[in-house]
Amino acid sequence: MKADVTLDCVGLYCPMPIHNTAKSLKELKPGQVLEVLASDEGIKTDAPAWCKATGNELLGIEEAGGEYRVYIRKSK
């Protein structure tokens, strides 16, 4: 998937991945896509929960070799 910005959260634990995601997304314009790289498995459920709570669009989560790539489109 194509992203406008990539955020590396590999090796980080709660609350850093979602904190950094929120911070990075603030810098983006509506419609732009953020890619979050993470290794903590919690991101699989945290990313959908975070997107639902903040009203941003979760485009998908890819999993490969114990790492996760999360794609979020900023909605507003």
Next chain:
Amino acid sequence: MAEKVTLIMFSGDMDKALAAFNVAIGATSMGMEVSMFFTFWGLNLLKRNEGPIKSRGIMRKMLNFMNRGGAKRLPLSRFHMFGLGKWMMGRLMRESKSPSPQELLILAHESGVKFMACTTSMGIMGISKEALISEVDSFAGVATYLAEAKEGRINLFV
């Protein structure tokens, strides 16, 4: 209007502080307004790490000597083992690139979490405003906490 989250920080334990700051920072990242009300042993989280804590009267002096506090000095609630357990936990956390209570406290405040210090506990325990860090946003009592908590659906006691 943003959803409100409040936490009563009663405990001065390091592990409980970590969990609470984690929730607080998570909540700000989800656009919620967070207030943390520090009372009793929880005030230890807000004490300055440097310098002596001055107070009047022999019992308060003793209390603040034995209960020095400061975010860098918090004990573990289990397996503290005179600091050995805490040292090991600190090492594991550093190896895991996990922030310390001190770092989380600063991060929480930078993220907009409001810190309230309980004036009643401060008075009884002989803790002056000068003994606390500058991140404290307000000094308040139970009514201030309840007025905030009334607006929140997530209100936690730590």
